[in-house]
Amino acid sequence: MIGSEVDVASYATEGFLVVRSLLDANTIEALQQATDELEAMAATFVRDAAVGRVYFEVQSASGRKREPAIFPGALRKITSPSKASPAFHALRGSERIIEFATALGISSARCVVDQINPKLPVHGSGFPFHQDAAFLHGVALRDLEAFGGVNVVVALDPADEDNGGFTVLARTHTSGLVPGQYRYDASQTLEHRFDTTHRAVPALAPGDAIFFSPWLAHGSGPNRSERRRRIATLWFVGSGS
Ligand SMILES: O=C(O)CCC(=O)C(=O)O
Numbered sequence: 001m002i003g004s005e006v007d008v009a010s011y012a013t014e015g016f017l018v019v020r021s022l023l024d025a026n027t028i029e030a031l032q033q034a035t036d037e038l039e040a041m042a043a044t045f046v047r048d049a050a051v052g053r054v055y056f057e058v059q060s061a062s063g064r065k066r067e068p069a070i071f072p073g074a075l076r077k078i079t080s081p082s083k084a085s086p087a088f089h090a091l092r093g094s095e096r097i098i099e100f101a102t103a104l105g106i107s108s109a110r111c112v113v114d115q116i117n118p119k120l121p122v123h124g125s126g127f128p129f130h131q132d133a134a135f136l137h138g139v140a141l142r143d144l145e146a147f148g149g150v151n152v153v154v155a156l157d158p159a160d161e162d163n164g165g166f167t168v169l170a171r172t173h174t175s176g177l178v179p180g181q182y183r184y185d186a187s188q189t190l191e192h193r194f195d196t197t198h199r200a201v202p203a204l205a206p207g208d209a210i211f212f213s214p215w216l217a218h219g220s221g222p223n224r225s226e227r228r229r230r231i232a233t234l235w236f237v238g239s240g241s
Pocket of ligand 1: 117127164165167168218219220231234
């Protein structure tokens with residue numbers, strides 16, 4: 001039972017919850033290896049490209065989408081790694097994650113988005129502040145609005161402020177969606193649009209996780225270090241059954 005590990009009151013107030021060692025070392029090793037294999041598949045890519053149903057977004061100089069890679073194989077995001085990798089497929093259905101989602105009030109949680117964000121040493125650009133709920137559509141958005149949802153970031157490498165760690169703007173999840181974030185222009189921080197009073201960059205070890213509200217504003221800075229920073233992100237919505 002994970003009930004005692006979950007501070008539901010703090011999650012409700014802050015909009016996020018750090019969970020240490022959410023995943024064990026073997027699971028993380030399998031995800032790291034799968035990430036290496038996906039990165040190797042994209043080793044020659046100089047433009048955004050799909051391989052089957054996995055989508056690779058390259059790291060451009062500005063950080064914007066649809067611009068050329070700074071060097072072949074430089075990646076900023078891999079969308080739907082679960083379509084090619086058994087380890088990421090298993091992560092979508094992770095009982096441990098589902099248990100936490102349930103404890104946080106999301107029943108019969110189903111995963112609607114899975115991705116990897118590999119932030120390159122020195123070159124990896126930041127993510128502008130945004131709220132994930134602004135980027136859902138169709139049935140997933142309908143279920144989010146009807147049954148709620150929870151998103152989770154799992155660290156695959158040690159992450160902190162210096163290598164562009166995941167940054168939350170705590171308590172922003174209760175103020176509704178902020179306009180003007182939809183272009184998702186990675187060359188801006190959009191800091192001026194959000195309340196940054198309770199900004200936090202939790203230091204994470206591989207296997208640590210942050211559960212957060214789909215309405216919580218978050219983003220991250222560039223990787224100024226010589227260390228890579230890879231995270232897996234998953235979005236869950238309730239299904240009411
Ligand atoms: O990689 C990060 O630090 C932020 C990722 C994120 O918020 C996103 O991909 O929407």
